[in-house]
Amino acid sequence: MEERHLTCINCPMGCALTVTLDNGEVVSVTGNTCKRGEIYGRKEVTNPTRIVTSTVAVDGGKDAVVAVKTASDIPKGKMFDIVNALKGVRVKSPVHIGDVIVKDVCGTGVDIIATRED
């Protein structure tokens, strides 16, 4: 049995959650005040994901960089790989919100898309 300690993010309560795992299977979530805490606790220990937002260099635009994000959430452990993969990327103006900047970033199956006009 393994115990993981988390802070729930759903509201300012910030309940201190204890998630008990047995061979990677969630056995129990305790410390939560409401159902949302349990759902968060289960997901966060089995499959934590994040949206990554960053910038890439843009030539001929108004700004030096254009804002981008992963089109959907990616495994939390890949955050640094993705930001580093964007370091050498340069695009040309015009860029529009929703344009695909990098396809299938770091083998996640998720595209990097532009989030700002430039």
Add this chain to the structure above:
Amino acid sequence: MENYDLVIVGGGPAGLAAAISARKEGIQSILVLERDDRLGGILNQCIHNGFGLHTFNEELTGPEYAGRFITQLLDEKIEYRLNTMVMDISHDRVVTAMNSRDGMFQIQAKAVVLAMGCRERSRGALNIPGYRPAGIYTAGCAQRLVNMEGQMPGKKVVILGSGDIGLIMARRMTLEGAKVEVVAELMPYSGGLKRNIVQCLDDFGIPLKLSHTVVNIEGKKRVEAVTIAEVGPDRKPVPGTEERYECDTLLLSCGLLPENELSKACGVELSRVTNGPVVNDSLETSVPGVFACGNVLHVHDLVDFVSMEAKNAGHYAAAFIKNGEETGERIIDMVCDGKVRYTVPQMIRPDDMEETLTVRFRVANVYKNASIVVKAAGKELVRRKKQIMAPGEMEQVVLKKADLASADRVDIGIEEA
């Protein structure tokens, strides 16, 4: 002199939503004045996601959220001028502005919406001791450098204040290769959203030290080290608790101040609690026909609420343009008990208000299992128990016109169990 029905000062989220709302109410002659070179305001540099859950039921980044409103503004063919600085608004609503194309110009407006937003509390306003070297930035300034100009302000960072922008920048700079040593917060609780503390600090192992402040900055040309210390209940540093961090950058995320120089010059009465205009239930300031919304009125934590408030301001400004000034109305005050620090609006016209009114407010401390209680004319109008309330999270109650008919004031407070 030019003439417009409605002049909106500021093209950020508040100004955009107010303009679109007024247009939908039939106001044809609208002009938005924006000092930046684009619409969207500070959202353009807020490239993180989490905006729009209430408005669009999805999580957008700042520029995407702004983009949705800018598209609507363009579709409605609402006029706007960029790179344009408003210099003055007179009591009778003559707006004086200038830009490099038109020089100085004046506009007579039937109504004005103030939507200038806010700015960050700077080092000068914080009285931090120590040298004054390069490398000290407000969090929002660092955000602009990284997210728009593609420049990293430093490599080893200490952050004072746990406001959301500081937390967001802790993550952003960490992902870009900087080492964020510590976030120090003067108060015993964070002013930032729980989600940001977990996803911006805990995810990266960045310590958050509550009840701590900066007591020294070293370095003559560039920041070389920052010393923080614990503070007691009186918020004064406790000798012997100092910790020194070698670093090249200090970010300040210590609160936002509504930007009301224009309002003041116009004669608008300001609240000493919010630093924004005092408004009635139609978001009208003490100057007839001048309305306010968004962060210039009071600092919000979610842009969705800015948009909702600004939509109302546009609606009320449109009504003022169509119906003219309402005279002889009765005005009653919203009275806060101190645990509720302030409300917006601060005043209600019980005879002229709409059927329901959303009152937004902040509490002064962290309250657990306490109730929001609203009373008027000897009657309890609202009693709502909350598991938790915190100064960093805006609260709201909805009041009904029918309940206020015979009230001479409305009392709002927090009752602890």
